[in-house]
Amino acid sequence: MPISSASEMLRRATEEGYAIGAFNVTSFVQMLAVVEAATAKRAPVIIQTSVTPTLFFGPSTIAAACRAFADDAPVPVCLHLDHCTDVELCKRCVDAGYTNIMIDGSQLDFDCNIAVTREIVEYCHSAGDVSVEGELGTVSGVEDQVAVVEDEAALCPVDKAVEFVERSGVDVFAPAIGTAHGVYTTPDPKIDFRRLEEIVQLLARREPRTPVVIHGGTGLGADIVRRLVGLGGSKFNVSTDLKHVLIDTTADYLAQHRESYNPGKLDSAVKEAHVARIGEWIELLGSTGRA
Ligand SMILES: [Zn+2]
Numbered sequence: 322m323p324i325s326s327a328s329e330m331l332r333r334a335t336e337e338g339y340a341i342g343a344f345n346v347t348s349f350v351q352m353l354a355v356v357e358a359a360t361a362k363r364a365p366v367i368i369q370t371s372v373t374p375t376l377f378f379g380p381s382t383i384a385a386a387c388r389a390f391a392d393d394a395p396v397p398v399c400l401h402l403d404h405c406t407d408v409e410l411c412k413r414c415v416d417a418g419y420t421n422i423m424i425d426g427s428q429l430d431f432d433c434n435i436a437v438t439r440e441i442v443e444y445c446h447s448a449g450d451v452s453v454e455g456e457l458g459t460v461s462g463v464e465d466q467v468a469v470v471e472d473e474a475a476l477c478p479v480d481k482a483v484e485f486v487e488r489s490g491v492d493v494f495a496p497a498i499g500t501a502h503g504v505y506t507t508p509d510p511k512i513d514f515r516r517l518e519e520i521v522q523l524l525a526r527r528e529p530r531t532p533v534v535i536h537g538g539t540g541l542g543a544d545i546v547r548r549l550v551g552l553g554g555s556k557f558n559v560s561t562d563l564k565h566v567l568i569d570t571t572a573d574y575l576a577q578h579r580e581s582y583n584p585g586k587l588d589s590a591v592k593e594a595h596v597a598r599i600g601e602w603i604e605l606l607g608s609t610g611r612a
Contacts, residue, residue, distance in 0.1 A: 325397040327399045327420065330397050331555050332530065334555040335532045335533070337611070338607070342557055342602045342608065343366075343401060343557060344367070344563060344599060344602075345403060345558070345559070346563065351591075352387060353592060354591075354595030354596050355599055356398060357596050358596045358597075359396045359398065359612070360396055362604070362609045363396060364611055365608060366603070367400075368387055369402070369558070372410065380416075380418075381417045383400070384400060388400075396612035399420050400418070401454070404425045405423060408441065412444055415448050420450065420451055421454060421492075421493070422453050423455070424441040424453065426455065431481060438491060439488070441453055442489060443490075453490075454495055455485065456497065458476045458477035460495070460502060461475070461501045463502065463537075466501035469497070470499040471511075476498060477498065483523050487527075493533075494520075494531050496517065498512060501537045502539075502561065503537075504565075512549075514548060534556040535549050535550075537558065539565075543605055546605055557606050563595060569594075570590055574587050574591070575587075
């Protein structure tokens with residue numbers, strides 16, 4: 322089916338109480354694996370590229386490949402630009418065919434964050450069916466996670482969330498609640514569930530309800546993931562986990578087949594490992610059978 326924006330699939334997920342996996346990829350084998358896993362699970366899915374792989378291949382190449390995969394897939398597929406602070410790159414990705422853009426103004430002060438986010442919202446909405454994700458508060462790396470949670474000022478202020486959404490016009494909202502990028506070093510990371518619950522409740526009073534994103538999915542226990550989805554997280558970002566699948570599977574394959582020089586078999590091994598792991602995420606997030 323034609324490539325989709327994020328807003329419609331995420332609004333439905335929000336209403337029906339499940340989350341859609343948003344998987345960061347750095348290669349076309351990974352991109353193929355996301356689509357195959359989503360197809361096998363009959364799940365809507367979001368493919369994401371962060372800025373480095375976006376520039377490595379170029380936005381046009383990534384968008385063309387993703388659109389071709391989406392066209393052939395029987396499930397909705399969205400292509401999302403992740404954590405971009407560069408307004409011009411956001412616009413290039415829209416022009417290339419990305420269908421959801423995250424403009425990350427979270428390091429700016431409140432009014433500047435709104436202004437830069439608003440600029441991308443206007444560009445995306447005038448370009449057609451392209452939705453926008455904005456962030457308020459700081460999603461840290463795991464090395465800073467505890468410090469960020471203990472410093473309330475770094476998290477999304479509950480009383481500013483609705484104002485941010487209304488003034489910026491974002492379609493999808495990422496509040497910092499203490500989740501972090503990377504692999505958690507503790508099985509019990511500090512996450513402000515109450516803050517998420519309050520933000521979701523405030524947004525639920527508006528129509529249409531703005532979907533809420535959970536960043537930093539890698540390494541969270543299944544119970545924590547289910548709790549975050551149950552509280553209203555409807556886009557769930559998974560990045561580091563797939564980097565580990567890619568590197569570990571490649572290393573294992575090479576250890577066992579060092580003399581074979583058959584890159585097709587290596588690609589197949591990497592793809593199958595990703596399909597399996599992404600399938601597990603889709604099951605955990607509750608999006609199986611939702612396409
Ligand atoms: Zn993130």
